[in-house]
Amino acid sequence: MARAVSTRRMLVLTAIGWTIGLVLFFPIVWTILTSFKTEGEAIASPPSFLFFNWTLENYAEVQSRSNYLKHVMNSVVISLGSTALALAIAIPAAWAMAFSPTRHTKDVLMWMLSTKMLPPVGVLIPIYLMFRDTGLLDTRLGLVIVMTLINLPIVVWMLYTYFKEIPADILEAARMDGASLRNEILFVLAPMAVPGIASTVLLNIILAWNEAFWTLNLTAANAAPLTAFIASYSSPEGLFWAKLSAASTLAIAPILIMGWFSQKQLVRGLTFGAVK
Amino acid sequence: MATLHTRSVARAMMAPSVLLLLAWMAVPLAMTLYFSFVRYNLLMPGSLEWIGFLNYSFFLTDPAFGTALVNTLRLVGGVLLITVVGGTFLAILLDQPFFGQGIVRILTIAPFFVMPTVSALVWKNMLMHPVYGLFAWLARTFGLQPLDWLASVPLFSVTLIVAWQWLPFATLILLTALQSLDEEQKEAAQMDGARAPSLFFYIVLPHLARAITVVVLIETIFLLSVFAEILVTTNGGPGYDSTNLTYLVYAQALLQFDVGGASAGGIVAVILANIVAIFLVRLIGKNLET
Structure with missing residues (x-):
């Protein structure tokens, strides 16, 4: 019985922990994702989270600019x-x-x-x-x-x-x-x-x-x-x-x-x- | 064992550090103090004229000073509130076992390692932009009017950005302190039937009190000098709405070239920081003895 309770507790804690962790880390993830978008996609609304044309052109341009x-x-x-x-x-x-x-x-x-x-x-x-x-x-x-x-x-x-x-x-x-x-x-x-x-x-x-x-x-x-x-x-x-x-x-x-x-x-x- | 010889060797080994720090601190500080009593504008070269406390009376009676002082206190207070309350909660959470706890800890701590200019610009543009920002999109999704964060609530926006950067610091220190809490004490209290709230208020919180004090004092020292976040997001504006003391002194010196007035402001900032520093030094000094 005690075991069942602690498993449920563990799952709840896991959900809370991951939610908070991901929210706090989100601005960093968002920066990384945006770095692979085109300028147009970067300001698109609604924003595209994963399904966009991944490109490396920004990294090349950062150096040339x-x-x-x-x-x-x-x-x-x-x-x-x-x-x-x-x-x-x-x-x-x-x-x-x-x-x-x-x-x-x-x-x-x-x-x-x-x-x-x-x-x-x-x-x-x-x-x-x-x-x-x-x-x-x-x-x-x-x-x-x-x-x-x-x-x-x-x-x-x-x-x-x-x-x-x-x-x-x-x-x-x-x-x-x-x-x-x-x-x-x-x-x-x-x-x-x-x-x-x-x-x-x-x-x-x-x-x-x-x-x-x-x-x-x-x-x-x-x-x-x-x-x-x-x-x-x-x-x-x-x-x-x-x-x-x-x-x-x-x-x-x-x-x-x-x-x-x-x-x-x-x-x-x-x-x-x-x-x- | 400390003979005369080893003692002089020890002194020689310490000399470079001590002398360099003394020069770094004392010489410029003395110069700032001197500048604060003279009329000195970089645009008007010429002899420096002693004007007593005039710079101070101008600086202190300037309405911008009052605004900047209040902003400084609100910024420090706001960030402390968010980071200490949030940090305590997060530390307790991360102290419990759950799946992927180590990864979550890494994610939580990450913002502290992002350089201030990057975090400020990422928040300013990609999150808080009134049209293209993610917050604006979220607001529209829920049928709300998007907020122009940095124009309508500039100080609050800066507070949020800085709090995001410092939350990991508070969390990490409180977590470290929490991990030194005696498990047996907690178990004994639980055996005696203590529930979670009383466990928190009578055992966890008193144990954390010292670490919280350290967090508050150290953060205050750093937060009194918040600069880059303001420079790249609002430039202190609109008006003086997000100007803190550090930014005001910077603007007076390097934008208006008024060395005398800015120096008076610098000295005021030093005095303010010293009030906090005295408490911190005492606390750490006490720790050094044990």
Whole structure:
């Protein structure tokens, strides 16, 4: 009897769950579908959901209309470059704070966290003017710098919480066994640190790829990554929904896939370890 | 074990991060503060003239500021309401076993990974367009008058778009918190005859309280700075109907070139965000000790 009830409960939950899931996911599905339509079909009413002439022409046109690949490259360079730079700066700091903490470590961490809470408009104007005067406006380098700095607190924090979980005893043990410092780092610490660093990298790439305040304000035609490039489709002249959809689908696909792999890390990274 | 040597090595390892962040935060912030007290318009080059609090009094008495402040609070409040209530519901749902639960979780979380400009444009055009949008078609199908979302209810439309983006965040965090709830405690309550509502209000909700606080504070920090969604959908309009504080400062600086006035606005935004930040920092700091 109890079993029958729980099966019915399960079916009801399945129906509710799938309905909500599909509704929330619908705008993404709709974007993907529209990217395979002609412009005419994209605005057809009633809309065609699956039975239309599937075409790839939008994907070809997105590239020929404006140099789409250039903007893809900008996104790649900016997100990977800033992630690498942030890691190089943050790993030593997080390492020091996790393995030789002082009584100030906590204050430093909290202060770093507080910099993340500074609203970007508070510093937009000086940064804009400095970039203008130094020729960094609309350059990849400029955005790599900004992206590194805005994500640095999150990177330090995430690495710190991961490094904290590496037991210090294991270092003692390795030392007892006569491991040199080099071997200790290479064979004992590094393998344990890698998963944490990998998660941090993943989250940071996602954040940098989707960042849209600084990219919109500091780039124009040259260094615009996909976030800023897609925004150029908001111009009112003409309806280019199919092309907009094709450009959007390509822009969100890699991050969507990475995001699904990093759900757990996302919680840790964005709550600064407050929820585990 | 921390000898003088290791301590100075540790300090050297931390120095780059600390110094860079200090430069990134302190230098521009000091400049903004300075600009907020001078007359400085990019269209009128010349010496910067100290004018005291004039920028502030202009900015704060401008009717646009009042509108933007109210819009900011309504946007943040609206998104928080939708994401916290919806997120709690979704988290509880996703915590139950059902067929394809893992796939549904992936579908639910997906919107968070869509870049803001894409989600804003997809909603603006393909869903909310008054003639060709899907919502308009749905309305006509049910014999209703299609709504011109972004023209007639601009702030509500932006709230919907932003809520769609942040619902996964709330869900994910509340789900994580829910999964740490002691099953035995729940079972014990059920054995004692607790029904679903009392189980929710006396056991689940108190357990989630902390996570909900974290969601509210972190979302508030980000939502005070919503920008891209407004820029590509409404440009703050019609009039100032969907202008928030962030967008107002942007418009003042980069569209009207009034550096002084915009800087005063920036400082006001910083103060507002700090009020929230103080609570968040305390909460996380407490967690760090345990």
